[in-house]
Amino acid sequence: MASLSSGSARESKAGFWKKNTSVPGSIKPVYGAQHPPPQTDITSPGWPVKKDDKGKSGKRDPFHDFENKTSDAWDDGDDDLIQMASLKMSLRDVQTSAKVVLDNHSKRANSQQQQHPVRGSSSANSVHTDESSSSAQQQSHPPTQPSPPHHHPSGPGLGVRLNSGGYQPPKMTSIRYVTNKTPDREAARMEKFKAVFTEPSLDLTELRKLCWSGIPKSVRPTAWKILSGYLPTAADRRQETLERKRKEYFSYIDQYYETRYQDQHEETFRQILKDIPRMTSLAHLFQERPAQEIFERILFIWAIRHPASGYVQGINDLVTPFFVVFLSEYIENDIEVENCDLGQLPQSTRNLIEADSFWCMSKLLDGIQDNYTFAQPGIQMKINALSELIKRIDAPLHAHLERHDVQFLQFSFRWMNNLLMREIPLRCTIRLWDTYQAELNGFADFHLYVCAAFLKRFSEDALRENDFQGILMLLQNLPTLHWRDKEISELLAEAFKLKYMFADAPRHLLHKS
Template sequence: HSEELRKHSWSGIPREVRPVTWRLLSGYLPANRERRDLVLQRKREEYFGFIEQYYNSRTDENHRDTYRQIHIDIPRTNPLIPLFQQPLVQEVFERILFIWAIRHPASGYVQGINDLVTPFFVAFLSEFVEEDVENFEMASLPLDTQRNIEADSFWCMSKLLDGIQDNYTFAQPGIQIKVKALEELVSRIDEDVHVHFQKCEVEYLQFAFRWMNNLLMRELPLRCTIRLWDTYQAESEGFSHFHLYVCAAFLIKWRKEILSMLDFQSLLMLLQNLPTIHWGNEEVGLLLAEAYRLKYMFADAPSHYKR
């Protein structure tokens, strides 16, 4: 049953069933239909219990820095999308992130986590919005609906972070390891690109840290991230292992542009501002297909295996 769902979701989920599908794929909703309403009600109540229990402590001395950092980061999340400039929406994000941080003292809040709420929030909001979600007035929804979207976003983001938590602990070892793995992978897939980076003295950390920390969200339009996450949630270890191959495919996609940049400055400028603004489902679909091919070819291949 859930295998079937994963198989169908891999190549993109239709907008109207995305909210329920994402809740199922992230393990938040039980597959058993009879239990769903009960579980949702219980989890939503639990989240608002956390709010009552913890949210007033955001001004306490030991939590003040966490809250301040979140408060500074929220306006920087998707600065070009009007939805996220609404005070009401920013407060939702502040609550979600603060509660998550308090409940995960090992990592606490790290910049980058703020981006991970966005796709869930937009997917769950789109259940109630016919037209353009990015310009929607959150305040026009009934309070109950607002609260449900908030709680569901919190739980689904938490489930996602459970799988990549070492990306956000002190010194972010998970990200260091993944960037290293990307470098090793690219050196095997496309030696020209790899050598070109060395020649220009560009290090993978200088551009790929952000690719891992924000799951490519800063490189793609939001609609593309949401489509990408359909596949990430359907793929086992989608947000960790498969993401690596997506990053490799993404990098190689720009090989012509990369090889035409002949110095450190222009190469880094290119890599930090890749021209994806007009991307849609088609481009993401091609990227995922290429990532899948790379994974199949290189995942367990010995290091000496070259194209």
């Protein structure tokens, strides 16, 4: 895992967690490009040590001990996200804590670039492009078993983001719209999608049913555009809508993009420029300057059009699935996305991908914008709900985490903020989003049950860990690098059961004293 650039940074971060989780006060703000912290001096060098009610030094903070041995997965570009104090936190602690994290941000980013050079290769994060051969691929590449306690080298906490190269997927060829090699069942599904798309007024309920269990690659771009609300259900209005919205997006570019270096926007754009190179889920593709420029424009225009939240780390990840899916429309069937050279695509084609990605990402964020407004209340509520849900469905695991002082905020904040994108390969994220888009409020509501099923899946592994460090190491670096559609389908089935049990009975999640 990445290591912090200095011991003082490690101590400050560790103390930030444990000290502030016991301080009474207001809700915890998060500081990002839109909400810079006040400039105050740090005057609390004793953070890493717990104190009792009388102010005397007590036992060492387990999170501090953990950081002394190894830094967590947030250090790989997520440090700004964890600048939240607890729900019970004073304003003074908010200011001093945020100052510590932000002061060390640039040092850590530089050291991480040296310690973890990005490897651009066709790795486990390549997009799954052959739905017709998924069963055969699962048999030839079964999911790996979890590593022994304290050893999870293949988990995507770093592996997915840094393309560790430990797994090489088979050479895959994508299906045509309908080919002779397509199994009868898949051919029948394709015919259903074609029939739905060609209806004068598309039946959205029928489309959601078809998409819930996964969308064939060749029709996924159109399905996502309709399910996200970007394209209308009326077939005769779709082309006109595409042309109008694409033109509207580039009018925003002409109007606002030149202001990115002005005082009121400079900090926002600076943060965007720092975050985009960290997007290594498809390492080679995102090292290309044309791709980075596309993301810079999308994120900047979105930020200034949504002043309530502005740009917050994590939003950059949410563009990626749309970008990859819409890019797949315009590349040859035998070229994998991470090997695509954007420079070979016409500028007009890149413009279409950029505009479509912007609007679909905007539609997604419209439903979860309280995840990114000041203090990120949406994420805080989801983390609390996840804790209560796990207490109901897996009491031994919940008690085990409490006994070892592991807080849900310490591992599930990223799950909520990045919609599990840092925890599973990109091909699995795209399959997961098929279902999220098919679900009503999938990104806002169904995601909670997916996170609960995700944690419960690794319950036995967590119970085998007998200390704070081991538990957190596992939960921050879960061994999902070799996951494919099979594992995602199992996860979604379990999440659907949890939703069926609890979504219509919200009182079951209320705390009972």
